[in-house]
Amino acid sequence: MKRIFNGLLRRAPMDKDGVARIAARQIYILPTSIGMLYATTVFVMLLGSLNYQNNIGLLFAFFMASVGLVAMHHCWYNLLGLAISVRSGPAVFDGAAALFEVTLSNERSHARYDLRLKGGLDASTPVALDAHDQRGIAFAQPTSRRGLLWLTDLEVETRHPMHLFRAWCYARGQASVLVYPRPAVAAPSPVQSSGDTHRPAARTGEGADDYIGSREYRSGDSTRHLDWKAFARERGLVVKQFGGDDGLEVWIDWRALSTPDPEERIRLLTRQVLDAGAANLRFGMRLPGTEIGLASGADQMQHCLRELALFDDGQTKAPSH
Incomplete structure (x- = not known):
């Protein structure tokens, strides 16, 4: 009525x-x-x-x-x-x-x-x-x-x-x-692969590795890698993950996640995109029917977030009157 x-x-x-x-x-x-x-x-x-x-x-x-x-x-x-x-x-x-x-x-x-x-x-x-x-x-x-x-x-x-x-x-x-999409509190590590671009020689010592994302805290993890800023934002205990390979590139891949719920999978991918963007990594994203090439920076992050927001969604057209 x-x-x-x-x-x-x-x-x-x-x-x-x-x-x-x-x-x-x-x-x-x-x-x-x-x-x-x-x-x-x-x-x-x-x-x-x-x-x-x-x-x-x-x-x-x-x-x-x-x-x-x-x-x-x-x-x-x-x-x-x-x-x-x-x-x-x-x-x-x-x-x-x-x-x-x-x-x-x-x-x-x-x-x-x-x-x-x-x-x-x-x-x-x-x-x-x-x-x-x-x-x-x-x-x-x-x-x-x-x-x-x-x-x-x-x-x-x-x-x-x-x-x-x-x-x-x-x-x-x-x-x-x-x-x-609303990002998940923490997400598994994205897929890593050796890139074609050459990076400077690896440094030694603490802090030399590249930040590649975050995941939930597991028993036995070092407290030195805890993300205290995330804890202060009430995201729970989150562990920062690092990798030290030269030319490391990250792929955020739909198929790499085993979560059956599509919306939960999109939330996990959103968290991976935000973590990769915050770390200024060179990353790409693969979705069913869509692939975004490797790049870095705010534009790349916004491009990936837009694809996740509109992925398999019927809201891309204005409602009819």
Whole structure:
């Protein structure tokens, strides 16, 4: 029933510039609880004045009714012609808040007051726009799965003036935020192979080996290799792993993991990517049907994380309306 009702709602579409402008028939308005109390008071005053033939009471009741009608018109007019645009925010990991940038623009010569965004994680602060003014607002949405999180419907409301009525409208958007998989606490060592590139001669002494990743602590492991920073971030006891071969290259391989759950396997691969990126290793990634060549740096890490976020996922296309 709710799905059918949502399908009947009128939404302001985005134009070719990515801006939705609110038209008259796209604004909904209803009295608030304060407005209902106000209307009840006016009705009781009207009945009492008619019963006792009190002209002053009738005058005051009609005056209050007129104020209510004017407030309803101004509440509706406060949204009319409002321009709304939505921009995508940076990629986040599953479980973190995804941020969108919503811009409210006032294209008329009169100010707008008490504009609020609805549906976000944080309570929306009222926004006032002067004539021909605009304001950018950070709009946070929860994440519950990897892939693309689309913001297709944005609700804006106002209760100006007097909070007797609530007017609201919907804007249709096409913005999305990439949600990376939530990384596992620790992961097995990635596959190592001798690379073609030559590295400088091996150094000797403590700290000469290359960091190649981390894994869960096992009984008998040296406490010198414990990752205390990971422990402080409540990831549990994690052991740093090192390798000293010249030209060592790391492959993060889907087939090297035996975990039957695909989502858990992706979480393990995500942890391996993050560890390899943090160690500035030269690494590549192999997924069914996809192979990312050996490279290093932030771009390589982001490339791998994006492939993991969208791997075998149906969220790469915007939802149809």
